Structure formats: C-alpha cells, structure tokens
Amino acid sequence: MKLYIKNMVCSRxxxxxxxxxxxxxxxxxxxxxxxxxxxxxxxxxxxxxxTASLNKLGFELIDDQKSRLIEQIKTIIIEQVHYxxxxxxxxxxxxxxxxxxxxxxxxxxxFSAVEGSTIEKYYITQRIEKVKELLVYNELSLxxxxxxxxxxxxxxxxxxFKQLTGMTTSAFKNLQGSxxxxxxxx
Numbered sequence: 001m002k003l004y005i006k007n008m009v010c011s012r013x014x015x016x017x018x019x020x021x022x023x024x025x026x027x028x029x030x031x032x033x034x035x036x037x038x039x040x041x042x043x044x045x046x047x048x049x050x051t052a053s054l055n056k057l058g059f060e061l062i063d064d065q066k067s068r069l070i071e072q073i074k075t076i077i078i079e080q081v082h083y084x085x086x087x088x089x090x091x092x093x094x095x096x097x098x099x100x101x102x103x104x105x106x107x108x109x110x111f112s113a114v115e116g117s118t119i120e121k122y123y124i125t126q127r128i129e130k131v132k133e134l135l136v137y138n139e140l141s142l143x144x145x146x147x148x149x150x151x152x153x154x155x156x157x158x159x160x161f162k163q164l165t166g167m168t169t170s171a172f173k174n175l176q177g178s179x180x181x182x183x184x185x186x
Contacts, residue, residue, distance in 0.1 A: 034075040
C-alpha cells in the first residue's frame, strides 16, 4: 500500500517520515520523495496518530487524487533540478507526461487551477534556487551552471535570475546567498 505525503523534499525528510511511520507501528517497505510504501494499511488509530505527528513536522498526508498528482509534479521537478547530475531535460512537459501517464495539457491545467501558478513558473523558481545554491558553493562557473541546469545560454540564465531575484548573479554571489529560501517554502 502507498501513502502520499506532501512537503517531502529531501533525504532528511525521507528519514523523518520513515521514523514517524515506524513510531505508530507501520512496517515501511520503501520511502521516496512524496510517497511511502507500507506493508499493511494503517488502522484508524494509526492514521490519526500519523496525521498528527506528520502535521507537527510540516508534512501532510494526501488522500485525494488531484492533490497527489500535484505533489508528484512538484517531486519530479525537484528531483530533476536538485538531485540529478545530468543536464536538464529538453522538454519538462514530456518528462512529466511520460512519468505520470497523463496528457501534459491536463497536468498543466490542474496545476494552475490548484496552485494558482504554472508548472513552468514552479520549475523556473526551482532552477533559480539551484543556481543560488551553486553560486554560494562557488565551485562552478556561471557557464557550467547554465549547462548543468539546461539553460540555452549564460545570458538567458542571468536574465531569468535578475527577473526573479531583482539582482544580478554577481550581486547575489557577493551576498553569499543570504536570500535563499528553503525548497519547501517555494
């Protein structure tokens, strides 16, 4: 059986969620960002305890299909941007449609209706947060960052960065990332 959990964005989240599931007596088979496979369905008591403990930690059990789909879209984008070393995919729409087995038009309309923003804006926000992270680490040049994140040019990355943050990449670098947001706050 699978449980879907909102706001899981990192490996630490996976460890915390697994721990909470085990505290209420559930046997965890697998934990991925946004979803957990357990051996048996939770009892009503386990469900109530789990819901309460996860909510205290900023997580949320998702029980309707549309919310699950939104979280899956976000999870795929986060994985693509933050946890994949390969260059960004040429067509995020194709990746989402393929991985979720839905027409991209449906996914896009659903995301916009529920989130009040587009998938593209969410993707751009995640990419810019990754750019900030890489700038703070100061290990890659701007052209290497642009390539890694699938930007067509450094100029395009710089333009998008300034549009979203209100500052140039070099000005940001000088601030040492003081304006970075947590992934889950985006």
